[in-house]
Amino acid sequence: xxxxxxxxxxxxxxxxxxxxxxxxxxxxxxxxxxxxxxxxxxxxxxxxxxxxxxxxxxxxxxxxxxxxxxxxxxxxxxxxxxxxxxxxxxxxxxxxxxxxxxxxxxxxxxxxxxxxxxxxxxxxxxxxxxxxxxxxxxxxxxxxxxxxxxxxxxxxxxxxxxxxxxxxxxxxxxxxxxxxxxxxxxxxxxxxxxxxxxxxxxxxxxxxxxxxxxxxxxxxxxxxxxxxxxxxxxxxxxxxxxxxxxxxxxxxxxxxxxxxxxx
Amino acid sequence: xxxxxxxxxxxxxxxxxxxxxxxxxxxxxxxxxxxxxxxxxxxxxxxxxxxxxxxxxxxxxxxxxxxxxxxxxxxxxxxxxxxxxxxxxxxxxxxxxxxxxxxxxxxxxxxxxxxxxxxxxxxxxxxxxxxxxxxxxxxxxxxxxxxxxxxxxxxxxxxxxxxxxxxxxxxxxxxxxxxxxxxxxxxxxxxxxxxxxxxxxxxxxxxxxxxxxxxxxxxxxxxxxxxxxxxxxxxxxxxxxxxxxxxxxxxxxxxxxxxxxxxxxxxxxxxxxxxxxxxxxxxxxxxxxxxxxxxxxxxxxxxxxxxxxxxxxxxxxxxxxxxxxxxxxxxxxxxxxxxxxxxxxxxxxxxxxxxxxxxxxxxxxxxxxxxxxxxxxxxxxxxxxxxxxxxxxxxxxxxxxxxxxxxxxxxxxxxxxxxxxxxxxxxxxxxxxxxxxxxxxxxxxxxxxxxxxxxxxxxxxxxxxxxxxxxxxxxxxxxxxx
Numbered sequence: 001x002x003x004x005x006x007x008x009x010x011x012x013x014x015x016x017x018x019x020x021x022x023x024x025x026x027x028x029x030x031x032x033x034x035x036x037x038x039x040x041x042x043x044x045x046x047x048x049x050x051x052x053x054x055x056x057x058x059x060x061x062x063x064x065x066x067x068x069x070x071x072x073x074x075x076x077x078x079x080x081x082x083x084x085x086x087x088x089x090x091x092x093x094x095x096x097x098x099x100x101x102x103x104x105x106x107x108x109x110x111x112x113x114x115x116x117x118x119x120x121x122x123x124x125x126x127x128x129x130x131x132x133x134x135x136x137x138x139x140x141x142x143x144x145x146x147x148x149x150x151x152x153x154x155x156x157x158x159x160x161x162x163x164x165x166x167x168x169x170x171x172x173x174x175x176x177x178x179x180x181x182x183x184x185x186x187x188x189x190x191x192x193x194x195x196x197x198x199x200x201x202x203x204x205x206x207x208x209x210x211x212x213x214x215x216x217x218x219x220x221x222x223x224x225x226x227x228x229x230x231x232x233x234x235x236x237x238x239x240x241x242x243x244x245x246x247x248x249x250x251x252x253x254x255x256x257x258x259x260x261x262x263x
Numbered sequence: 264x265x266x267x268x269x270x271x272x273x274x275x276x277x278x279x280x281x282x283x284x285x286x287x288x289x290x291x292x293x294x295x296x297x298x299x300x301x302x303x304x305x306x307x308x309x310x311x312x313x314x315x316x317x318x319x320x321x322x323x324x325x326x327x328x329x330x331x332x333x334x335x336x337x338x339x340x341x342x343x344x345x346x347x348x349x350x351x352x353x354x355x356x357x358x359x360x361x362x363x364x365x366x367x368x369x370x371x372x373x374x375x376x377x378x379x380x381x382x383x384x385x386x387x388x389x390x391x392x393x394x395x396x397x398x399x400x401x402x403x404x405x406x407x408x409x410x411x412x413x414x415x416x417x418x419x420x421x422x423x424x425x426x427x428x429x430x431x432x433x434x435x436x437x438x439x440x441x442x443x444x445x446x447x448x449x450x451x452x453x454x455x456x457x458x459x460x461x462x463x464x465x466x467x468x469x470x471x472x473x474x475x476x477x478x479x480x481x482x483x484x485x486x487x488x489x490x491x492x493x494x495x496x497x498x499x500x501x502x503x504x505x506x507x508x509x510x511x512x513x514x515x516x517x518x519x520x521x522x523x524x525x526x527x528x529x530x531x532x533x534x535x536x537x538x539x540x541x542x543x544x545x546x547x548x549x550x551x552x553x554x555x556x557x558x559x560x561x562x563x564x565x566x567x568x569x570x571x572x573x574x575x576x577x578x579x580x581x582x583x584x585x586x587x588x589x590x591x592x593x594x595x596x597x598x599x600x601x602x603x604x605x606x607x608x609x610x611x612x613x614x615x616x617x618x619x620x621x622x623x624x625x626x627x628x629x630x631x632x633x634x635x636x637x638x639x640x641x642x643x644x645x646x647x648x649x650x651x652x653x654x655x656x657x658x659x660x661x662x663x664x665x666x667x668x669x670x671x672x673x674x675x676x677x678x679x680x681x682x683x684x685x686x687x688x689x690x691x692x693x694x695x696x697x698x699x700x701x702x703x704x705x706x707x708x709x710x711x712x713x714x715x716x717x718x719x720x721x722x723x724x725x726x727x728x729x730x731x732x733x734x735x736x737x738x739x740x741x742x743x744x745x
Binding site for chain 1: 279282283286292300596597599600601633634635636637638639640642643656658659660661662663664668672676679680682683684686689690693696697710711712714719721722724725726727728729730731732733734735736737739740741744745
């Protein structure tokens, strides 16, 4: 395995981008933003074509056999990278914390899962550790607020990283969101299985977002962002919603999440 | 037999409907906001801020509880030995029905007509009040919240704030309905007048009760002591005024020493209400001794198992650390909009969703472990560090094995699983899905988001669904886009 062989110190680390199923399906621009940022952070980025999803829909439904099958696929697809980066705290936490637990009765795969877990990093964490934070990354003149998605926050301690990165954006002013650590009500399939409860929870989130009087809401997980953006739109709010990677890559001229591209 | 009290009709199948009713109840929603977000959550933070070693205490409490669970038999036997030595009696109750029989027998033996009750979730768990009433014994709840919901014939909506779902005006209405011997035109607009009316009504009951029944928050093995915390002092009056006191509690409440009890106490009130201490911390060791000024003539402790030894041997063992502070429900986004009644059984919120499937079976309760976004906040605030999301997930695994979800939802999950395991086909299907959704969006001129999408109506009922940006990432990337 490449990760075990020593690489010359001046060689670029080989990073495999785990795109995530939602970014692949709903919003490729986040994937392209991640590619640019990772390259900027000095990585040689590859997108393996064998990836699909991290398996959370099956895992959170209690279907462990299917989850294991999907996890094995991900583990194999990303076996040859120094690091694996995902633009989602939720998917990264799945790979970091939950894959190893799936194989407690299977030492061979557990070792592989642990190896993947040790190499997997959420995007903002990777960038904050590998970019020169004194350099300007992009420019955005306006006021933004930030939602801390639950899995990233509580399973991967993602809190400071996105804020450090946003501080490199010229002109950007961050207003902290009240209850930014409270769940938005997305919860993956939860939002489909319990849509009205989810809808009531995200309504509270949208009200908090509006109260910041920000131009943009940013976050690190597309699922949560689609949920909040959908609710803001339903409420007739003017707040635009982007993934943090998009603003760091200077891509806010694209239509925001849920926004008409012909606006 | 089922540990489920026969006279309690589980509403778990109706969780979605019950939740919907809660969502449509504007008055309840505003009470939830006031009680949880602006009440318990803020007060807990303030309480924590005054206790820098809070997290270390949580580790110690977790370790203490684990130690007790590893040696539960030893500490329970020690508790019994010490209590008997001090002049009390211990009754071991297998299940709810057994516990009800034991309590009824004690009451009947002394010819009890009325019993006063301190707040006790265990007596809710065994549905004691209905059983006593059915045998001609009148139970009177003396905790203000419990008193209110008893008059209203409702179950508690929260384990530490049983009547938070009732407004002040509703309480006034309830009192006027039930206290008909009082002047119908009296002014009950102030909380203090409600309180003083309840106090006057209850004072009489305290003085004339034949038996007092309380729960117990903690049992101390080294001294045979049971203890409760209350904020109203009603526990003291329930325990000390009637000639007989029965503490109905469960086996996992035992700790080795008084010192250990103080560790639990330092965490309990802070996690629950943010108080450093509950207002009354009452320790009772056996009955009144010669020379004591007050206290009951007889003291009984009913130790309920009701499936707990099964839990001890199961993958859900960690839930037995629970000290019933309510922090998990106070911080749960789902509880925060559904309230406790929606959960359909005695214990709501995350801890309830772990316990209820054990008590009523996963077929009955499979919607409860699902009713979590897995946001992890319950675990983050739990004073004894119970991995609640992990336990809920274990129930989901059991639920899935038992065929939940069934029907279309299961078929779709299957179909998705087949696709997700086949990247090449997956890519084609996803590209097709994006194209299809884009075409629909175009035809419907929806702009950037669907307001109503057949097949995703659950989602679009509450919020818009963003239209895919166009092309999958994989397709565009393979074409050379960067």
